Amino acid sequence: xxxxxxxxxxxxxxxxxxxxxxxxxxxxxxxxxxxxxxxxxxxxxxxxxxxxxxxxxxxxxxxxxxxxxxxxxxxxxxxxxxxxxxxxxxxxxxxxxxxxxxxxxxxxxxxxxxxxxxxxxxxxxxxxxxxxxxxxxxxxxxxxxxxxx
Amino acid sequence: xxxxxxxxxxxxxxxxxxxxxxxxxxxxxxxxxxxxxxxxxxxxxxxxxxxxxxxxxxxxxxxxxxxxxxxxxxxxxxxxxxxxxxxxxxxxxxxxxxxxxxxxxxxxxxxxxxxxxxxxxxxxxxxxxxxxxxxxxxxxxxxxxxxxxxxxxxxxxxxxxxxxxxxxxxxxxxxxxxxxxxxxxxxxxxxxxxxxxxxxxxxxxxxxxxxxxxxxxxxxxxxxxxxxxxxxxxxxxxxxxxxxxxxxxxxxxxxxxxxxxxxxxxxxxxxxxxxxxxxxxxxxxxxxxxxxxxxxxxxxxxxxxxxxxxxxxxxxxxxxxxxxxxxxxxxxx
Numbered sequence: 001x002x003x004x005x006x007x008x009x010x011x012x013x014x015x016x017x018x019x020x021x022x023x024x025x026x027x028x029x030x031x032x033x034x035x036x037x038x039x040x041x042x043x044x045x046x047x048x049x050x051x052x053x054x055x056x057x058x059x060x061x062x063x064x065x066x067x068x069x070x071x072x073x074x075x076x077x078x079x080x081x082x083x084x085x086x087x088x089x090x091x092x093x094x095x096x097x098x099x100x101x102x103x104x105x106x107x108x109x110x111x112x113x114x115x116x117x118x119x120x121x122x123x124x125x126x127x128x129x130x131x132x133x134x135x136x137x138x139x140x141x142x143x144x145x146x147x148x149x
Numbered sequence: 150x151x152x153x154x155x156x157x158x159x160x161x162x163x164x165x166x167x168x169x170x171x172x173x174x175x176x177x178x179x180x181x182x183x184x185x186x187x188x189x190x191x192x193x194x195x196x197x198x199x200x201x202x203x204x205x206x207x208x209x210x211x212x213x214x215x216x217x218x219x220x221x222x223x224x225x226x227x228x229x230x231x232x233x234x235x236x237x238x239x240x241x242x243x244x245x246x247x248x249x250x251x252x253x254x255x256x257x258x259x260x261x262x263x264x265x266x267x268x269x270x271x272x273x274x275x276x277x278x279x280x281x282x283x284x285x286x287x288x289x290x291x292x293x294x295x296x297x298x299x300x301x302x303x304x305x306x307x308x309x310x311x312x313x314x315x316x317x318x319x320x321x322x323x324x325x326x327x328x329x330x331x332x333x334x335x336x337x338x339x340x341x342x343x344x345x346x347x348x349x350x351x352x353x354x355x356x357x358x359x360x361x362x363x364x365x366x367x368x369x370x371x372x373x374x375x376x377x378x379x380x381x382x383x384x385x386x387x388x389x390x391x392x393x394x395x396x397x398x399x400x401x402x403x404x405x406x407x408x409x410x411x412x413x414x415x416x417x418x419x420x421x422x423x424x425x426x427x428x429x430x431x432x433x434x435x436x437x438x439x440x441x442x443x444x445x446x447x448x449x450x451x452x453x454x455x456x457x458x459x460x461x462x463x464x465x466x467x468x469x470x471x472x473x474x475x476x477x478x479x480x481x482x
Contacts, residue, residue, distance in 0.1 A: 008461055012352075015446070022189050022445040032192040 047105045048121040052096060052142040061142050062117035063093035069109035069118060077102040078109060093117075093139060100126075100134040163255035167244050171237075174401055175394035176206035182440050189444040216386030224383065225282035232279035233384070233391035239268040239275075240398035247405045248323040250415040250425040261322035265406055266310060269361070272399060273299040276363070276370060279392070280380035291379030294369040294451065298360060301458035302367075306357035308466035309350045312473050313410055316343050326414030333418035338411040344473035351411045353466050355438075358403035360454070362396060365443040369451055404435035 033040055052061040065082020077099040082091040110118055128134060180195065180202065187194025195202040220226055243265045245255040258264065273295055280292025316337070317325045329336050338351050360367040371379035381392050408414055408431040415428040449457070 008465075019441060019445050022441065025191060026185075026188045026441075028191060030188075030191055030193050034193070034196070 042122045042124070046120065046122055046124075047107065048123040049098060049100050049103060049105070049126075049136065050109060050118045050138070051121040051145070052093070052138050053117050053119055054142050054146050059146050061093050061096075061139065062115055063096065064090045064115055064117070065093045066091075066114060068112045068114055072108040072112035074106065074108060075102040075104060096138040098136040098138055100136055101131060160256065163245065164241075167241055167255060171241060171244065171394065171398045171401070175397040176210060178397045178400070178436065179209065179393065180206050181436075182443075185437070185440040186444050189441070210390070213387050213390040218388055219383075219385040221284065221383050223284045225284070228278050228282035229383075230388075232275050232282065233388050233395075235278065236272060236275035236395040237391055237398065239271040240395055240402050242268045243402050244398070244405070246322060247402070248326055248409065248414060249428050251323065251327075251423075253425055254323060257321075257323055259319070259321040259324075262310065262314065262320040262325070262410075265322075265402070266307065269399075269402070270299070270303060272361070272395070275395075276380045276392075279384070283380070283383040285382050287376040287378075287382050288380050291370050291372075291376050291382075295363065295380065298363075298367065298369055298454060301455055302357045302360035302462075305353055305458060305462035305466040306361065308463070308470050309354045309357070310410075312344070312350055312466070312470045313337060315470075315474055315477060316340065322409050322414075326409055326416060329413040330416050330423070333413065336411065336413040336416075336418075344469065344476055346469045346472060347411075349465065350469050351407070353462055353469075354407060354411065355435075356457075356462065358407065359439065359442065360458070362399040362403055362439075364396075364400065364439055366446040366449050367454055368448060369454060372448060374448075400436055400439055401432065404432045404439065407435055408432045 052063055054060065055062050063080070063082070065080050067080050070078045070080050079095070079097040079099075080093065081095040082093045084091050105120075107120070110120065126134075183205070184194035184202070193202075195205040198204040198208045220229060246258055246261040246264055248254045248257070248261075276295045277292045280288040280290075280295070283289075313325075314320065317328055319325060319328075325337075333339065338347055340347050344350075359365075363370040369379075371381060373379075376382070378389075381389055384392065405428075408428060412431045412435075413427075414431075415423055415425060417423040417427050
């Protein structure tokens with residue numbers, strides 16, 4: 001009897017405590033980010049699709065077309081071709097195609113690369129309407145990236 | 150001569166004003182609700198339409214108005230169409246007697262309290278009709294719930310009203326407000342020398358108001374996780390919009406009545422500058438509390454809801470009724 005009567009004020013008090021909790025949250029600042037207008041910084045170890053690293057001295061990709069990445073890829077989604085330029089010891093890349101529809105972002109290619117010429121990009125807005133939109137030409141992409149300030 | 154002194158013109162004007170008030174209120178209370186929900190969850194709420202989202206209600210109304218009014222096959226067409234009207238009309242009727250200030254009342258009748266409570270209970274009938282006529286399982290379950298819920302909560306609410314009626318001795322809402330003049334310690338809420346349980350009766354009234362308007366945590370009528378949208382499942386476009394409007398009109402009405410009965414209506418808490426501003430301030434503070442309660446507590450279970458009414462609220466309100474009648478007879482006679 002006494003317990004069930006005491007339960008009423010206690011229960012009411014707990015409701016008031018709950019309302020105090022929500023009211024303190026009400027006056028705290030907003031924690032969400034209005035996404036298309038503002039974005040959060042992307043973590044340094046974010047894994048986007050791979051991209052070619054450009055040598056800042058020459059403005060050309062570091063890749064030597066050794067095809068280690070092509071061989072390391074478990075999904076067979078990388079195609080590399082290269083040619084030897086005149087007066088240079090190493091080959092340089094002429095074609096680097098990535099089929100991103102098959103890539104699982106495992107990173108074996110980045111690990112296998114002997115000259116640190118590929119890395120993960122920070123691209124994540126990757127919606128598309130056609131499959132062909134995901135056949136990336138990374139040599140062209142690197143050239144476009146190099147042009148940007 | 151002043152056209153406003155003629156009673157029919159005055160009533161017509163008051164009706165138009167009340168319709169506009171209820172409509173704009175519903176629009177912007179929906180926005181306030183969504184903004185409030187956002188703030189309680191530490192997000193900004195709707196903020197794309199217009200600066201800070203203030204045009205969002207316009208977009209909502211345009212969407213609702215442009216939708217087709219579907220009447221599903223097999224429904225009781227007349228009742229199905231009639232239900233949105235019946236749900237909105239009583240709220241309008243009740244607002245007509247609410248004294249927004251000492252002169253700002255659509256119709257100053259001396260049985261205002263009785264009228265508000267008698268029309269206020271029609272709301273239940275409308276939701277029941279909409280549930281019944283929809284020919285939908287969820288809607289029927291919702292209708293049954295609404296009836297048992299509102300029957301359960303009408304009793305403590307009326308007991309509280311009777312307690313108040315005995316203390317004030319009048320059903321005239323304007324007179325009840327006038328009695329509370331002279332500062333917040335004269336408000337019925339703090340009249341503890343008449344009945345030491347006055348704050349408790351206010352809390353009971355507030356809880357019953359939440360239940361009567363089918364607001365969370367008592368929104369069993371449209372418990373979306375169990376009943377889709379309950380009694381409103383089959384309504385499309387503005388049919389649904391009217392139910393929404395009626396919900397907010399009822400919240401405004403319940404808050405207005407709480408303001409009039411307990412918080413001194415248009416009386417200033419310090420005895421100066423009494424007027425419509427104080428009324429609106431108190432009413433919207435209560436409306437904010439209703440929104441605040443909604444985003445704090447999860448929905449109760451149905452038996453919990455009925456237990457709260459029959460085992461806690463009704464005994465307490467009966468006790469306050471007995472106590473205040475005894476005190477009135479013995480101490481204040």
